[in-house]
Amino acid sequence: MADKLTDIPGVGPSIAEKLIEAGYTDFMKIATATIGELAEIDGISEKAAAKIIAHARELCDLGFKSGTDLLKQRKTVWKLSTGSKELDRILNGGLESQSTIEFAGMFGSGKTQIMHQACVNLQCDDMIIADKEVLSENEFENRKAVYIDTEGTFRPERIIQMAEALGIDGQKVLDNIFVARAYNSDMQMLYAEKVEELIRSGNNIKLIIVDSLTSTFRNEYTGMGKLAERQQKLGRHMATLNKLADLYNCVVLVTNQVASRLDTFFGPAEQPIGGHIVGHAATFRFFLRKGKGDKRIAKLYDSPHLPDSEAIFRITEKGVHD
Ligand code: ADP
Numbered sequence: 439m440a441d442k443l444t445d446i447p448g449v450g451p452s453i454a455e456k457l458i459e460a461g462y463t464d465f466m467k468i469a470t471a472t473i474g475e476l477a478e479i480d481g482i483s484e485k486a487a488a489k490i491i492a493h494a495r496e497l498c499d500l501g502f503k504s505g506t507d508l509l510k511q512r513k514t515v516w517k518l519s520t521g522s523k524e525l526d527r528i529l530n531g532g533l534e535s536q537s538t539i540e541f542a543g544m545f546g547s548g549k550t551q552i553m554h555q556a557c558v559n560l561q562c563d564d565m566i567i568a569d570k571e572v573l574s575e576n577e578f579e580n581r582k583a584v585y586i587d588t589e590g591t592f593r594p595e596r597i598i599q600m601a602e603a604l605g606i607d608g609q610k611v612l613d614n615i616f617v618a619r620a621y622n623s624d625m626q627m628l629y630a631e632k633v634e635e636l637i638r639s640g641n642n643i644k645l646i647i648v649d650s651l652t653s654t655f656r657n658e659y660t661g662m663g664k665l666a667e668r669q670q671k672l673g674r675h676m677a678t679l680n681k682l683a684d685l686y687n688c689v690v691l692v693t694n695q696v697a698s699r700l701d702t703f704f705g706p707a708e709q710p711i712g713g714h715i716v717g718h719a720a721t722f723r724f725f726l727r728k729g730k731g732d733k734r735i736a737k738l739y740d741s742p743h744l745p746d747s748e749a750i751f752r753i754t755e756k757g758v759h760d
């Protein structure tokens with residue numbers, strides 16, 4: 439049921455209308471907005487914005503929740519198959535909604551292939567695991583994906599090839615992907631923010647992909663002097679993605695390049711870009727590497743509730759599978 443914004447003390451019909459127009463359609467969105475964001479709306483002062491946010495927070499019961507409530511919320515999490523049973527196994531079923539999942543690895547390790555396969559699998563009913571008693575029927579109706587492509591490697595032909603291998607209509611899959619080519623980090627961030635508009639205008643976005651998360655930032659912010667600014671922006675970008683994942687029960691997938699570390703004798707020689715910012719913002723982290731032939735090895739190494747483990751899968755003309 440939609441929230442009635444006029445239930446917020448201090449919000450009359452005209453302010454409510456302005457809030458809705460600006461995209462603040464429910465209590466949660468207002469509760470998670472910043473004072474600066476709300477104060478940009480005509481007729482809302484900073485002081486009023488602070489009050490509105492505080493009241494919205496009370497109304498959506500932000501604050502401590504019991505473990506039982508959280509367990510209930512966890513039941514709304516659904517999972518999307520990667521296409522590989524092995525990879526799904528170490529994920530305990532598949533790619534989880536309400537989280538951001540990072541795939542890092544060298545070029546050719548299979549990151550972009552996994553992203554394409556996820557778009558295809560989203561259109562297959564039997565690739566989705568969901569608790570039907572908790573999620574309503576329309577949760578997955580006309581579901582769509584957003585693909586923010588920063589490297590120019592999205593290939594519709596590849597989508598069709600993967601879809602045909604599964605016996606589904608490639609054209610239908612393509613019709614349900616919004617692709618945005620981002621040439622720089624500002625465009626990339628803007629596209630992520632625009633996803634909310636797509637959702638509000640009636641598109642049931644269930645999968646959001648950023649391929650890759652870090653390449654634009656890495657190219658634009660070179661040198662130590664720019665590092666702080668880069669990390670700050672990257673952190674903001676990831677916060678946008680995490681918020682989308684939570685508010686709209688989406689799966690968010692990001693890819694990441696790796697860089698060689700010259701300063702280590704021990705530990706991995708290659709590390710994902712983005713440092714702690716990306717590390718903390720991603721819920722699950724994978725490291726991919728090439729094996730023999732079409733084999734790939736995925737190592738899950740940072741998950742809140744799953745053990746570190748490895749899976750071997752393959753990338754062939756059919757796509758991602760065991
Ligand atoms: P990255 O990690 O750099 O994003 P990709 O996901 O693009 O790497 O993986 C590229 C690799 O995927 C290719 O080197 C090839 O091994 C495999 N691949 C891509 N397309 C096909 C295809 N149509 N048939 C078979 N293998 C493919």
Ligand code: MG
Nearest residue numbers: 549550589591
């Ligand atoms: Mg790629």
